[in-house]
Amino acid sequence: MYLLMLVVTFHSYLMAVHSCPSLCACGNGSTGIGELRWVQCSDPGISAVPINAPANTVKLRLEKTSITRVPRAAFYNLSELQFLWLTYNSITSIHPSSFVNLKALRELRLDGNLLSAFPWEGLRDMPYLRTLGLHNNRLSSLPAHAALFLPNITYLDLSSNRLTILPAELLDLWFPLPGQQGGPVQRRVLGLHDNPWLCDCQISMAMSLSMSLGSPVVLMDQLLTCSRSLGQSGLLLTQADLSRCMRPSVQPAATRIVSPLGSNVILRCDATGYPTPTLTWIKASAYTVMQKSPRVGVRWSIISLNGLSYKDAGEYRCQARNMAGISEAPIKLKVVAVTGASRFPKIKSQKTLSKSLSKNRKQIFFKKPKPSPAASSIFISKKDNQTLISVKSFTPVNETRATAFGAGKVVPTKKYIKRRKINLLPVSKRKTRMFIKTTPELPGKSTSALLSETETAL
Structure with a gap:
C-alpha cells in the first residue's frame, strides 16, 4: 500500500513537471548554464495567471493576454523561476504578496500594462532581482519608501509613465555622497524619459550627476522634458533655468x-x-x-x-x-x-542691575575747595643771649568726601604743613642757631615780608 502511494505521488510530480498549461507553449532551451525550461502564453483568451505551469520552469512569459490582475502567491510553486515577463497585458493591480517564494528571480518585466501603482514592498520577496521594467504604464508617483526596496536593482525602466517628481531618497540611493556608500558603488541604468517631469532641482540634479565623469548611473535617454515649469510645457530639461538649485x-x-x-x-x-x-x-x-x-x-x-x-x-x-x-x-x-x-559666579538679575544703574545715574563730582585764610602767630623769646623768633602758621586743608547721594561734601579737617626752621641772625652772631617755623605764605603778604617787619621791630 505504501509503495502504491509512492508511485502515485511520483507520477503526479512527473505530470506537474512535464505538463504544459492550455493555450501555452512549453519547451526546453539550452544556454551556457545548461537546460532551461520555458513556458510562453500569448493567447488573448487567457484571462488569469496559469496555475499549472511546470515546477521546473525557469522562464515564464505571459504576453498580450487578457489578464487584469495578479493575485496573491500567483507563482508560489515556481521556486526555480528566474525570468518573469508579464508584458503588454491589461494588468491594473498586483497584490503585494504576488511574488512570494520567487527567491531565484532575477528579471521582472511589466511593460505595457495599466498599472497606476506598484507594490514596491513586494520586492523584498525577490532578493536576487536585478532588472525591473515598468515602461509604458500609468504610474503617477514614486513613493519615498520605494528606495528601501531598490538597492539591488541595477536596471530600472520608468519611462513613458506619468511621473512628475523624483523623491530625494532615490537621489541619495543612486548618487550617494562620499562616505555614505557601504561598499563599492553599483552601476545602474535608469529610464526616466517620456514623463511629464516638474523641472525642479531633484530631477535636474539626477540628470547633471548622470552626465558627470565616473557617474554610477547611466540614463537610457537624456532628453527629459518639463511639462510644468513656470507655466512652460514641453521644455527640455537642459534648457530650463535651474541655476538657483543648490x-x-x-x-x-x-x-x-x-x-x-x-x-x-x-x-x-x-x-x-x-x-x-x-x-x-x-x-x-x-x-x-x-x-x-x-x-x-x-x-x-x-x-x-x-x-x-x-x-x-x-x-x-x-x-x-x-x-x-x-x-x-x-x-x-x-x-x-x-x-x-x-561653579559660575552669580549674575545679578536684570531688575537688580537696572536699580543699581538708576542709583548711580548722578555723577560724583569732587569740588576743589576755595583756599581758606592762613592763621599765623609770631613768638619772640631769648635763650642763651640769643633772640629766637618763631613764626607759627597753619592752613586748614579742606577734604572733599563723596557721599552716597552723589554730591561732593566738603569736610574741613586741620592738617598742618610740616614746619621748617630758618636762621635769621647775621652770620657773625650765629653761635646758637635760631629757628623759625614757617608755613606757606599768607594771603596778601609773603613770609619774607612778614619776617622783614618782625626784624625791624626787634
Whole structure:
C-alpha cells in the first residue's frame, strides 16, 4: 500500500513537471548554464495567471493576454523561476504578496500594462532581482519608501509613465555622497524619459550627476522634458533655468561644547541651500526641536537640553536635506562634574542691575575747595643771649568726601604743613642757631615780608 502511494505521488510530480498549461507553449532551451525550461502564453483568451505551469520552469512569459490582475502567491510553486515577463497585458493591480517564494528571480518585466501603482514592498520577496521594467504604464508617483526596496536593482525602466517628481531618497540611493556608500558603488541604468517631469532641482540634479565623469548611473535617454515649469510645457530639461538649485550647507554654532552636570544647553545649526532645506537632529535623546526659516534658502534649528545628565553627552548630528541633496555636521557635547572651582559666579538679575544703574545715574563730582585764610602767630623769646623768633602758621586743608547721594561734601579737617626752621641772625652772631617755623605764605603778604617787619621791630 505504501509503495502504491509512492508511485502515485511520483507520477503526479512527473505530470506537474512535464505538463504544459492550455493555450501555452512549453519547451526546453539550452544556454551556457545548461537546460532551461520555458513556458510562453500569448493567447488573448487567457484571462488569469496559469496555475499549472511546470515546477521546473525557469522562464515564464505571459504576453498580450487578457489578464487584469495578479493575485496573491500567483507563482508560489515556481521556486526555480528566474525570468518573469508579464508584458503588454491589461494588468491594473498586483497584490503585494504576488511574488512570494520567487527567491531565484532575477528579471521582472511589466511593460505595457495599466498599472497606476506598484507594490514596491513586494520586492523584498525577490532578493536576487536585478532588472525591473515598468515602461509604458500609468504610474503617477514614486513613493519615498520605494528606495528601501531598490538597492539591488541595477536596471530600472520608468519611462513613458506619468511621473512628475523624483523623491530625494532615490537621489541619495543612486548618487550617494562620499562616505555614505557601504561598499563599492553599483552601476545602474535608469529610464526616466517620456514623463511629464516638474523641472525642479531633484530631477535636474539626477540628470547633471548622470552626465558627470565616473557617474554610477547611466540614463537610457537624456532628453527629459518639463511639462510644468513656470507655466512652460514641453521644455527640455537642459534648457530650463535651474541655476538657483543648490545642495544644502550646514554650519553649527559650535562643534564642541563642554557643560557642567545639571545645566541647560542649547545646540544650534544653520543651513543654506535652495530649495530651503529641512533640518533633522540625529541623536537618541529626549529634547525639543525648533526650526525656523528666516528667509528663502536659509533655515536654522535648535534643540534645548535641560538638566544635563551623562547620558546626554555624545555626538549630535544636524542634517539638512532638500531636493538637491543632503549634508550634515556633527556637534560633540561633553558633560562634566560640578566642582567648587567650576561653579559660575552669580549674575545679578536684570531688575537688580537696572536699580543699581538708576542709583548711580548722578555723577560724583569732587569740588576743589576755595583756599581758606592762613592763621599765623609770631613768638619772640631769648635763650642763651640769643633772640629766637618763631613764626607759627597753619592752613586748614579742606577734604572733599563723596557721599552716597552723589554730591561732593566738603569736610574741613586741620592738617598742618610740616614746619621748617630758618636762621635769621647775621652770620657773625650765629653761635646758637635760631629757628623759625614757617608755613606757606599768607594771603596778601609773603613770609619774607612778614619776617622783614618782625626784624625791624626787634
